[in-house]
Amino acid sequence: xxxxxxxxxxxxxxxxxxxxxxxxxxxxxxxxxxxxxxxxxxxxxxxxxxxxxxxxxxxxxxxxxxxxxxxxxxxxxxxxxxxxxxxxxxxxxxxxxxxxxxxxxxxxxxxxxxxxxxxxxxxxxxxxxxxxxxxxxxxxxxxxxxxxxxxxxxxxxxxxxxxxxxxxxxxxxxxxxxxxxxxxxxxxxxxxxxxxxxxxxxxxxxxxxxxxxxxxxxxxxxxxxxxxxxxxxxxxxxxxxxxxxxxxxxxxxxxxxxxxxxxxxxxxxxxxxxxxxxxxxxxxxxxxxxxxxxxxxxxxxxxxxxxxxxxxxxxxxxxxxxxxxxxxxxxx
Amino acid sequence: xxxxxxxxxxxxxxxxxxxxxxxxxxxxxxxxxxxxxxxxxxxxxxxxxxxxxxxxxxxxxxxxxxxxxxxxxxxxxxxxxxxxxxxxxxxxxxxxxxxxxxxxxxxxxxxxxxxxxxxxxxxxxxxxxxxxxxxxxxxxxxxxxxxxxxxxxxxxxxxxxxxxxxxxxxxxxxxxxxxxxxxxxxxxxxxxxxxxxxxxxxxxxxxxxxxxxxxxxxxxxxxxxxxxxxxxxxxxxxxxxxxxxxxxxxxxxxxxxxxxxxxxxxxxxxxxxxxxxxxxxxxxxxxxxxxxxxxxxxxxxxxxxxxxxxxxxxxxxxxxxxxxxxxxxxxxxxxxxxxxxxxxxxxxxxxxxxxxxxxxxxxxxxxxxxxxxxxxxxxxxxxxxxxxxxxxxxxxxxxxxxxxxxxxxxxxxxxxxxxxxxxxxxxxxxxxxxxxxxxxxxxxxxxxxxxxxxxxxxxxxxxxxxxxxxxxxxxxxxxxxxxxxxxxxxxxxxxxxxxxxxxxxxxxxxxxxxxxxxxxxxxxxxxxxxxxxxxxxxxxxxxxxxxxxxxxxxxxxxxxxxxxxxxxxxxxxxxxxxxxxxxxxxxxxxxxxxxxxxxxxxxxxxxxxx
Numbered sequence: 001x002x003x004x005x006x007x008x009x010x011x012x013x014x015x016x017x018x019x020x021x022x023x024x025x026x027x028x029x030x031x032x033x034x035x036x037x038x039x040x041x042x043x044x045x046x047x048x049x050x051x052x053x054x055x056x057x058x059x060x061x062x063x064x065x066x067x068x069x070x071x072x073x074x075x076x077x078x079x080x081x082x083x084x085x086x087x088x089x090x091x092x093x094x095x096x097x098x099x100x101x102x103x104x105x106x107x108x109x110x111x112x113x114x115x116x117x118x119x120x121x122x123x124x125x126x127x128x129x130x131x132x133x134x135x136x137x138x139x140x141x142x143x144x145x146x147x148x149x150x151x152x153x154x155x156x157x158x159x160x161x162x163x164x165x166x167x168x169x170x171x172x173x174x175x176x177x178x179x180x181x182x183x184x185x186x187x188x189x190x191x192x193x194x195x196x197x198x199x200x201x202x203x204x205x206x207x208x209x210x211x212x213x214x215x216x217x218x219x220x221x222x223x224x225x226x227x228x229x230x231x232x233x234x235x236x237x238x239x240x241x242x243x244x245x246x247x248x249x250x251x252x253x254x255x256x257x258x259x260x261x262x263x264x265x266x267x268x269x270x271x272x273x274x275x276x277x278x279x280x281x282x283x284x285x286x287x288x289x290x291x292x293x294x295x296x297x298x299x300x301x302x303x304x305x306x307x308x309x310x311x312x313x314x315x316x317x318x319x320x321x322x323x324x325x326x327x328x329x330x331x332x
Numbered sequence: 333x334x335x336x337x338x339x340x341x342x343x344x345x346x347x348x349x350x351x352x353x354x355x356x357x358x359x360x361x362x363x364x365x366x367x368x369x370x371x372x373x374x375x376x377x378x379x380x381x382x383x384x385x386x387x388x389x390x391x392x393x394x395x396x397x398x399x400x401x402x403x404x405x406x407x408x409x410x411x412x413x414x415x416x417x418x419x420x421x422x423x424x425x426x427x428x429x430x431x432x433x434x435x436x437x438x439x440x441x442x443x444x445x446x447x448x449x450x451x452x453x454x455x456x457x458x459x460x461x462x463x464x465x466x467x468x469x470x471x472x473x474x475x476x477x478x479x480x481x482x483x484x485x486x487x488x489x490x491x492x493x494x495x496x497x498x499x500x501x502x503x504x505x506x507x508x509x510x511x512x513x514x515x516x517x518x519x520x521x522x523x524x525x526x527x528x529x530x531x532x533x534x535x536x537x538x539x540x541x542x543x544x545x546x547x548x549x550x551x552x553x554x555x556x557x558x559x560x561x562x563x564x565x566x567x568x569x570x571x572x573x574x575x576x577x578x579x580x581x582x583x584x585x586x587x588x589x590x591x592x593x594x595x596x597x598x599x600x601x602x603x604x605x606x607x608x609x610x611x612x613x614x615x616x617x618x619x620x621x622x623x624x625x626x627x628x629x630x631x632x633x634x635x636x637x638x639x640x641x642x643x644x645x646x647x648x649x650x651x652x653x654x655x656x657x658x659x660x661x662x663x664x665x666x667x668x669x670x671x672x673x674x675x676x677x678x679x680x681x682x683x684x685x686x687x688x689x690x691x692x693x694x695x696x697x698x699x700x701x702x703x704x705x706x707x708x709x710x711x712x713x714x715x716x717x718x719x720x721x722x723x724x725x726x727x728x729x730x731x732x733x734x735x736x737x738x739x740x741x742x743x744x745x746x747x748x749x750x751x752x753x754x755x756x757x758x759x760x761x762x763x764x765x766x767x768x769x770x771x772x773x774x775x776x777x778x779x780x781x782x783x784x785x786x787x788x789x790x791x792x793x794x795x796x797x798x799x800x801x802x803x804x805x806x807x808x809x810x811x812x813x814x815x816x817x818x819x820x821x822x823x824x825x826x827x828x829x830x831x832x833x834x835x836x837x838x839x840x841x842x843x844x845x846x847x848x849x850x851x852x853x854x855x856x857x858x859x860x861x862x863x864x865x866x867x868x869x870x871x872x873x874x875x876x877x878x879x880x881x882x883x884x885x886x887x888x889x890x891x892x893x894x895x896x897x898x899x900x901x902x903x904x905x906x907x908x909x910x911x912x913x914x915x916x917x918x919x920x921x922x923x924x925x926x927x928x929x930x931x932x933x934x935x936x937x938x939x940x941x942x
Contacts, residue, residue: 169802169803169804169805169806169807169808169809170805170806171805171806172430172571172572172805172806175430175434176434177431177434177435180435181435181517181518182429182431182432182435183514184456184457184460184461184513184514184517185425185426185427185457185460185461185464186427189429199803200802200803200808200809201803202803203800203802203803203804203808204803204804204805204806204808206803207388207803207804207805207860208430208805209430210354210388211354212354212355237796237800241353243351243352272431274431297514297517297518300431300434300435302430302431302434
């Protein structure tokens with residue numbers, strides 16, 4: 001799914017949170033809450049729920065929506081995750097089984113929750129740690145259409161420890177414009193390339209784009225102590241060709257977003273800015289939002305899909321630290 | 333070693349002027365300072381549709397951007413001045429970059445709808461560029477500001493009536509008109525948007541038709557003689573166009589829409605259809621509808637020598653090295669009398685070892701027994717011996733010895749050094765040249781750029797580039813495997829027990845080309861300048877008759893003589909089949925599968941040199 005639409009979008013009062021901070025203050029506040037999570041083969045996919053459920057047990061005020069992925073239902077941690085939810089009295093909904101699209105199911109749940117809340121503010125919490133890019137990058141737009149200015153949207157991410165694995169290369173066909181529009185005949189084009197661990201993939205992306213003015217960014221600090229060194233080592237040749245490099249703290253989403261948006265604003269004065277995020281999900285999400293929030297031609301965000309080859313197997317991603325997230329509300 | 337200009341950089345701490353390897357889209361004045369007009373550039377001013385095929389970094393964008401009227405007018409050249417003054421050629425630049433193509437909301441629609449989207453977006457882009465250049469034309473034509481303003485107003489009125497008849501009052505300036513076209517482009521999100529757009533009928537016409545119609549009536553409006561003008565439509569990055577878009581381009585070329593002439597730049601093998609939008613009608617090259625032109629230069633061509641010297645001169649100026657005689661040779665310094673291979677060999681091995689007798693003796697020892705006997709029988713005929721063995725085998729022998737020297741402890745032989753070698757490693761590709769110079773410049777600010785230091789830098793650069801191959805799109809891994817297979821076999825022929833008469837050349841058999849994985853990998857290698865081939869194969873397709881060679885950058889990596897010689901080994905599949913695994917392209921092969929497939933290749937060598 002691609003956001004090439006006329007819709008405007010704004011991030012009102014964006015605030016960063018740690019999961020712990022929010023849990024502590026949530027106990028004392030009276031709100032209706034809808035918690036959205038997934039059940040997948042990663043052990044990480046139920047981690048946020050495991051820490052949230054004991055504090056905010058399912059009730060009339062705290063409802064839970066757990067979406068189950070249609071594929072790999074018997075692989076790795078999926079059975080264990082399904083079992084965990086079942087023990088907590090939560091059913092795992094596989095949208096395809098109901099003949100529905102996942103994002104439509106989410107939207108319906110929110111509309112129902114908002115309708116039942118009356119004047120009471122609603123908080124919608126999305127744990128996107130194990131969601132695919134096509135879900136979590138679209139959810140801010142989908143959800144913002146369903147909530148009111150008094151409601152709040154939260155997005156949570158649990159960092160994960162990725163095992164060494166083989167990611168195949170990329171080519172022109174894997175690129176799609178997720179958000180934004182280019183200008184006609186731009187002067188200087190600046191490519192902002194988000195970097196992760198995948199040297200071959202990053203290099204393929206770089207060589208397809210063939211950037212004139214390259215800006216690179218990566219997460220720092222990373223999910224583990226050697227993260228930044230490895231990103232720098234794996235992408236040494238790309239970084240050496242960059243005209244500007246910056247790091248963003250993904251634990252503080254509001255800061256990460258404004259850092260990326262600031263760089264985009266700076267280079268947009270010279271011409272088009274093309275964001276090509278890779279690496280941790282919060283940076284991909286932040287980059288994907290920028291063109292829509294700016295709403296001006298000449299800012300584009302590409303998504304580069306990951307190819308599955310015949311021998312692709314699911315890999316377990318274990319949680320490797322406390323969750324963090326951000327909240328925002330839609331403006332009046 | 334003669335004096336080196338690079339010595340002046342010792343201790344330099346400013347920015348590296350070779351850091352930017354791309355032709356930057358600066359303003360027109362800066363652009364022309366970066367640009368070296370080759371004879372190929374001037375040959376593009378003609379009335380033919382031309383598809384300019386060039387490897388990544390060969391200078392496609394620079395050529396097309398400089399063809400535009402706005403850039404050409406800043407070029408300090410008599411021919412350029414004539415074209416500008418007479419409006420003989422007016423070029424406008426239409427980029428087809430990935431985000432432009434990706435933003436077309438027609439990727440998941442049937443081809444006929446895709447064509448509508450493409451024509452709409454292309455016409456928006458082309459009109460925008462056309463208007464931008466018209467502004468420049470008015471600047472040149474009218475020195476009086478009042479007259480210029482009047483002409484622009486009349487022009488806007490004429491174009492508005494033609495294109496946007498419903499809009500009143502008409503835009504008063506070309507900038508306003510361009511803004512309107514921008515809004516047309518930014519308002520399409522779905523097929524419905526396109527079809528409901530007020531300008532749908534104008535903008536979704538076959539490409540460039542709105543401009544063709546406009547050109548007919550411009551002359552009396554702005555009162556400039558445009559009767560002999562050719563309007564060059566410079567389409568860049570056409571490698572991102574899919575088949576339905578290429579059909580639109582082909583339709584234009586087939587229809588002979590002069591005075592509009594198309595100059596389209598793309599990567600090798602990416603103009604992959606001759607079909608037009610008319611069923612059964614195809615475009616033909618060789619001047620009928622268009623010509624293919626190869627952009628890549630030969631590393632020995634005067635144009636490439638001139639270009640590399642110009643790049644050195646213009647970039648070194650930025651760090652204070654200003655002189656009339658800035659050339660690559662002067663920057664790096666020359667070895668011996670001729671800066672030839674033998675001079676570098678002599679510098680490392682001493683005068684005696686470089687004598688013809690010593691070299692001939694070394695060659696004899698390195699060859700097979702059969703060849704040794706042949707040398708012995710020729711020993712009474714020194715002229716023939718020199719011609720048949722010394723001249724042909726000396727470059728192979730030198731590199732064999734140099735590698736041996738280089739492997740001794742801490743010894744570094746200054747072998748891959750000097751201007752000629754650096755131009756060879758760049759292989760006629762301007763961007764690769766700037767990238768090498770980037771590395772060399774960095775070293776020169778900390779060290780004296782001796783041949784040994786140059787050698788270290790060049791080999792490190794080549795090693796990095798070789799490592800990067802597997803990261804190239806789609807078939808990078810297979811390409812890396814092919815390169816390594818060929819390179820290692822050639823290396824063994826040069827450095828093995830018996831020295832063979834080889835260079836960087838190789839061939840491929842039918843069965844290799846019948847396998848899509850290998851064919852795509854080879855084509856990627858050519859497109860990214862890691863494999864070089866003859867003109868016919870470069871422009872059309874790789875065949876078993878194609879003359880192929882590893883780029884000299886890879887020649888450095890594998891320690892090969894940087895030349896094509898002898899009967900090249902021919903890459904083929906063992907026993908003509910791929911047991912066990914049948915490669916498929918979609919979904920992609922894993923790294924392990926690629927290695928398995930590559931394991932089925934062999935490179936037999938027929939040592940029949942007499």
